[in-house]
Amino acid sequence: MRWTQTFIPTMKEVPADAEIPSHRLMLRAGLIRQLMAGAYTYLPLGHRALRKAEAVVREEMELAGAVELLMPALQPIELFEKTGRKDAFGNVLIQFDVTRRDHEVHLALGPTHEEVVTDLISRQISSYRQLPLTVFQIQTKFRNEERPRFGVLRTSEFQMKDAYSFSTSVEQLNEIYDRMYAAYCRIFTRCGLSYVPVEAESGPIGGDASHEFMVPAGNGEDSIVRCATCGYAANLERAETGRAAAGIVPANDAAELQKVDTPEATSIEQVSRMLKCQPEQMIKTLIYLADGKPVAVLIRGDHEANEGKIRRALDATDVELADEATIEEVTNAPVGFAGPVGINCPVIADHDVPLIRDAITGANAADAHYTGVNAGRDYQLEGTFDLRDAGAGDPCPRCEGTLEQVHGIEVGHVFKLGTKYSESLGAEFLDENEKRHPIIMGCYGIGVNRIIASLAETSHDDNGLIWPISIAPYEALIIPLNTSDEEVMKEADRFYHELKQRGIDVLMDDRDARPGFKFKDADLVGIPFRLVVGGRGLKEGLVEIKHRTEEEPQKVPLADALDILVARIEEAHAALEPA
Template structure:
């Protein structure tokens, strides 16, 4: 492609409304333009990269045995009502009524396709002999993002590869899951991404395995907890700590429990400041509804509850914070004054609480707290659990190392669905004994746009983008220094035609512009290999070949340039 015949509207200045590098660079390099908040047009360079990423995804999905189909974005709302996700999605689900003749139909724009694919399989799968099967598509999804930002990292319309596996057993699900996990690793490696597979919280319907694939990035919105010693990684919702059940340190304390007046002080911080103690000396008592039954959760005052861990410790399906009336019923006081010493419900205790000596906690009376409270002496502790969010410096659950945090951008998620959707939508199969069972499902998603944005966020320098060869809009940029010079253009055109014939994606900057202007644009758009024809090199019968990622330029005889560059491209693509 010749630059003059395509559309590459580069920008010299950083757009004032672009917050992160990926947004700034994708605008400046002419990859995207915004239509409205949360909706972007992909210009030729951006769309070429999107298509190349999608091609890699297709190749690896096919290699893993998945079969491609294409489902409607427009979906009937009753599917979401049958699975309960109309309410679960809330305002995120874009849905609306339409009229067809005398009828009114209620539709939704698909935020994902679990309902549609399960409904499809309920009509097509009858026997265990048809299973297992994994299907996938690359399709536009729609979600009413409340705060679209960071360019194409958070939008209301985005391109996603979603795959769904169906089987007869947990063993078939495990096998499908592993195939998708391995395929994802190959996809991200081929796209040139640094990625971290992290254990993720599946929720009550997710089975026993769920992984997110994260790109480490300073501006990533997700927190990744990891151990550099052994490679353990998990998102904050799922991250375990290696803390063990400690001895009850306060059992031998001689300090007596005392009641102190704390008027209007219902927060940990307010009480700690009033009593001149650290928040770590406080015992925080939270009241949850676990499968609709009240239960207390005891944490150190400076720690945050992790609902996934609490749900697993209690072995319940539903967990939510209790309402004010429930809290008053089990504590005898309003919110902010709960404590374990006279609680009218069961409670569980985090590991760190057991180590507190002479702690402070709510008195289960309005405007009152207790001091000198010791676990094991003043309230019973038979077992402790990991119930809080992981923190920097916590012990690793897998080795002797410690945990640390890094920010990340999520680009994919694989998880086990079980039978939630198949049961709701009556997607069943007949076994060998002609008995009906719900299909066992897995779900596997990749944000195609996020692959490109993630690369832009992490693969750049002060001058612009630095594309990996496999997803670069073009593999080679050819720059004739003076397009008015017939000799320059004769050699440039010969190299251009030769590279095209060799199957190389080449962009020739045939604009009438100064060399410095062209070089700045070349750095900005970030094509991996640059070939420069003209100037002193032409007099010496050579062209300069240089990698965008750095290093010295090679001086290659003009007659050898085509073969040399084509071989460099092949080697780089094979390396990935």
């Protein structure tokens, strides 16, 4: 392609409303333009990069045994009602009515396709002989993102690869899950991403049933913890803290339990200021409903409760913060003054809580707190568990190392669904004894747009983007320095046609512009290799080849330039192939 024949509207100024590097660079390099909040047009360079990422994903999915289909984005709302996700999605689900003949039809734009694919399988699969099966698609998804931001990282419309597996047994599911996990590692390696697979919240079958693939990035919206020593990594919802249960032995010199007035002080911050103590000296008493029954959960004042861990500790299906009426019933006090001393429900605590000597807690009375609270003397526990978010400095649960906390961008997720959707939508199979069973499912998603945005966020310098060869819109850029020089253009055209014949994606900057202007645009759009053809160099029988990250160009003989450039491009591709 010639620059004058395509559409690459680069920008010299940094857009004022672009918050993070990927957003700024994708706008400046002419990859995208915003239509409205949460909706972007992919311009030719961005579209080419997106399609190359899709090609890598498609190739690896097929190698892993998945077959491609394409499902409708338009979906009947009844499917979401059957699975209970209409209410669960809430305002995120884009739904509307259309008039067909003389009645209204309630529809949704698909935020995902679990319901659609399960409905399809329920109608087409009936026997164990037809399973296992894995299908995938690359499709546009729609979610009403209330706060779209960060360019294409958080939008209302985006491209996703979603795959779904259907099995007769957990063993079949595990085999497919492992294949998908390995395929994801190959995909992200080939795309040039520095990624970390992290443990995520388990599925309904239990065990290590879910992994997210994260790209560490300072502006990532997700937090993960990891251990540099052994490689353990998990998102905050799943991460263990590596602490053991503490012995509950009240100290002989413990302070006396005292009730103190704390008028209108209901938060950790307010009580800390009023009593001149640190948050870590306080105990938060949170009242939850676990499968409808109240339970008090104790967390150190400077820590955050983790509902996934609380649910697992209580072996509960549903866990939610209790309503005001329940809190008042078990504490005999208004919201904000709950404490473990004399509370009227079972009490469990995070491992750190019994270690707090002479703690401060709510007094289960309006405008009052206790000081000098000690476990084992002033209140009793059903047990201690890992109930809080992990963080930097916590011990690693797998080795003697220490956890660090980093931000990351989620680019993929593999998940064991079990029978949640197959039971709701009647997807069953007959076994060899003619008995019916719900099909066991897994799902596997990749945000294709996020691959592009993650590369832009993590692979750039002060001058612009730095593309990996596999996803770059073009592999090589030819820059003739003087387009009015017939000899320069003759050689530039020769390189252009011969590179295309050799299967190289090549762009030629045939604009009548100053060399410095072209070089700045070349760095901004980030095409991996550039070949510069200039009048002085031609007289010496030389041209220049330069990789985007090299400080100085390589001067090579005119006769050898084509072979050298092609060899370097092939080496760059080979470097991204998984080991």
